[in-house]
Amino acid sequence: MDSKKLSQKIRLHSLRMTSRGESSHIGSVFSMADILAVLYAKILRYDPKRPKWEDRDRFILSKGHAGAGVYAVLAECGFFPISKLDDHYKDGSDLSGHVSHKGIPGVEISTGSLGHGLSIGSGMALAAKMDDFDRRTFVVLSDGECDEGSIWEAVLFSSHHRLDNLTVIVDYNKIQSLASVEETLNLEPFKDKWESFGWNVNEVDGHDHDQLESALQSIPFQKDRPNCIIAHTIKGKGVSFMENQVLWHYRTAKNEEYAAALRELEKV
């Protein structure tokens, strides 16, 4: 599968979904669209016909507010009809603004409150170790989410238990809910923090598919150590007027904005 085409489709679907449903977080979806595309096109082991296949890799979106991106990638990968995406955020829909697993094949875990996904992923990775399965667990975190103490509880736990089958990808777009990460709660030196907790860290351009694929293909970076990929990203990536703007954590693209965004994304 072509990861570039997939990332374009994730962005297009997500733009349509959030615009039709008038939901937020399009900037957060766009910043991780390339990460999702590389994972689903090149890395993850799955079978859309058997979403509960035991040997599948586990994927958890811990930054659940970007759930539209997960629904989009799952639909594109054949887990459910693309037409279902039209229901997103509508009355009576099971495609909630924050990602939910109920009734949605392929969604492993429901999230929405930040700081939950990594602990669950640690449990899944530990279970695989205990049962001697070679399946892997991937968790996408936001940078703002790393303010949560529970993240660091899980970081500590995962290295103590040598979960080299666990990979975190931090969507480090440097912008959180109200302001920049630097202004809110500075995470730097971010890489050092992960390393000091016993993780192996690889920093990549989170929009460069080759870099992402190469990092993800080399997992585990080191035996017995969990893997962290700090993906440097741009919030709102792909639509010029959304890039690096806090506003697009919340704003819905309507009318002219929607048409302009669509034009830019279709051009790629």
Next chain:
Amino acid sequence: MRDAFIRILGEEAKKDPRILLITGDLGFKVFDEYSQKYPKQFLNAGVAEQNMMGLATGLALEGRIVFVYSIANFPILRCLEQVRNDACYHQANVKIVSIGGGFSYGALGISHHATEDLSIMRALPEISVMAPGDLWETEEATKTLIDIPGTCYFRLDKSNAGYTNKDLEKFEFGKARCLKEGTDITLVSTGGILNEVLKAYELLKEQNIHCRVLSFHTLKPLDEKSLLKAAGETEAVLTIEEHTVEGGLGGAVAECFLENGVLPRKFQRIGLRAGFSSIVGSQNYLRKIYEIDAQSIAEKVVRLLNSDRPKMAPNTISNK
């Protein structure tokens, strides 16, 4: 109760490799035998309850029956959102075991008083809530937890009523046990305070008041049938819990009566009403201070029976 729980869990763990016990760095010496016998079925998650609950969910979703052990409020309040969003919403096979219901750790202060746990836990969707009153109920409930799917809160207590089971008695999840068959009034109990309730039963018997005693080892789902029967057959219903009266056993029972259009002639919730207890002391001491000990229960029963508060005619809600 703790020892009964861990003994039965060990017996079950031997038979069922899916069982995994996770402690939040508590239980000094308690798990020595278990962890030596079943090292692959034991894990200390450290002092990190939020992670522990998420972790338990992940492990449960991968096929394990996870018992998460800690004391008092730690495994539920510190990580309440993980209990709700992670364990309950995913219907994960996570059994949250809290040792130290009520004032079990009374002398340690309010951080260790588990006095709102039942109401908070029963408010969550897709969870079962159990609080055994004696050792037999503890043993049987432990086995039951392995069989019933989904998330459960299991409140254990330092006090207990010994073994109150009859020969060949069968334990039923979600079904209250009738320990005494009296017809004057009904004492409805949950948790280890059952021992005070049974003592109150004896005190009242001396005064020729014959109590029915119901032990609600399962608070959710609630055995409404036993309650409605008691309301019809006895003069008064009193609920007794080492817990706030707001939303726990007393609240659940009151809801049951009103919604079913069945009113007991007289009704009282015995429990904690005084806010936080900044006073510390042993479980027995605090029970006396807050008037939930046997003597106080018996006195409240007598006062209620003698009170001239308006009697509610039974079974008279018109929409029934």
